[in-house]
Amino acid sequence: MDFSHMSFEQFKSRFSSEDHCIQYIFHMKWPKGFICPRCSHRHAYTTKTRRLPLYECGQCRYQASLTSGTIMEGSRTELYKWLLAIFLVSRTDEGTTATGLSSLIQVTYKTAWLILHKIRSMIQNSDTQNPLSGSVRIHSAIYGRPFNPSVHRHPQEHLLLVGSSSSEANESNYLKIKHVQLPTPKDRHISRNEIHIFRKQHIETDTQNVEIVTGFYTPKRLRPLIEIARQASNWINHTFHGLGTKHLQAYLDEFCYRRNLTTRNISIFVHLSQLCFPKTGVHIII
Numbered sequence: 001m002d003f004s005h006m007s008f009e010q011f012k013s014r015f016s017s018e019d020h021c022i023q024y025i026f027h028m029k030w031p032k033g034f035i036c037p038r039c040s041h042r043h044a045y046t047t048k049t050r051r052l053p054l055y056e057c058g059q060c061r062y063q064a065s066l067t068s069g070t071i072m073e074g075s076r077t078e079l080y081k082w083l084l085a086i087f088l089v090s091r092t093d094e095g096t097t098a099t100g101l102s103s104l105i106q107v108t109y110k111t112a113w114l115i116l117h118k119i120r121s122m123i124q125n126s127d128t129q130n131p132l133s134g135s136v137r138i139h140s141a142i143y144g145r146p147f148n149p150s151v152h153r154h155p156q157e158h159l160l161l162v163g164s165s166s167s168e169a170n171e172s173n174y175l176k177i178k179h180v181q182l183p184t185p186k187d188r189h190i191s192r193n194e195i196h197i198f199r200k201q202h203i204e205t206d207t208q209n210v211e212i213v214t215g216f217y218t219p220k221r222l223r224p225l226i227e228i229a230r231q232a233s234n235w236i237n238h239t240f241h242g243l244g245t246k247h248l249q250a251y252l253d254e255f256c257y258r259r260n261l262t263t264r265n266i267s268i269f270v271h272l273s274q275l276c277f278p279k280t281g282v283h284i285i286i
């Protein structure tokens, strides 16, 4: 179910009743109908006396709650507010701040911050499970100060490594931008050690075709990757007003997440919903 074409008001109205939210989350968890996580039985009795429904397996009596295993497990915030937050984050035209979210969905700043933090954690987990592979290109870049001719790093400069997998047609099909924290504060040179760490963490082990450029003035510069880093920086500055350095990595991952899905024509709302409400299968419960 893709609602990404809707305006915020249309989406809000679509999920104005708790029942519609329950139906949506139930469908995401159990797209082919209830399946008991313990014994895989297909029938459940629904208890509606609680704030959220509870599904009791008709065979083994295991009780599955609607929100267990989802992003909202343990949360007391209403379902529709979570769905609105996911919808807002999934929009490609703008980013979402905790201040903006708190006023749009009527929660405290702290709650809005926690909701966004959880959504961004899902995005970061998804990225961790997708290493770069095939033909990979890596380039250094800088977030922060637009131009600094010095060989030393300015305190407002943050070093980045932009990595991209390319298809056979040489088109970038998966992108990662990682914040590189060097041990020496003024250092502006990304060493072999940082490259080694990036390769180990973000590139599939047996990848042979890896091109790396780390010089800022070298003629070998990979301009498309520099341009992507510039777009990411602009988006962070526009949305978070440059205050994002503490959470810089989360914002970079969010930028790449939207871009990667858009490149592959995948609905961000659908994909994000799948991350937040994963399908419930059979697993062993101790």
Ligand SMILES: [Zn+2]
Binding pocket: 036, 037, 038, 039, 040, 041, 057, 058, 059, 060, 061, 062
């Ligand atoms: Zn059961």
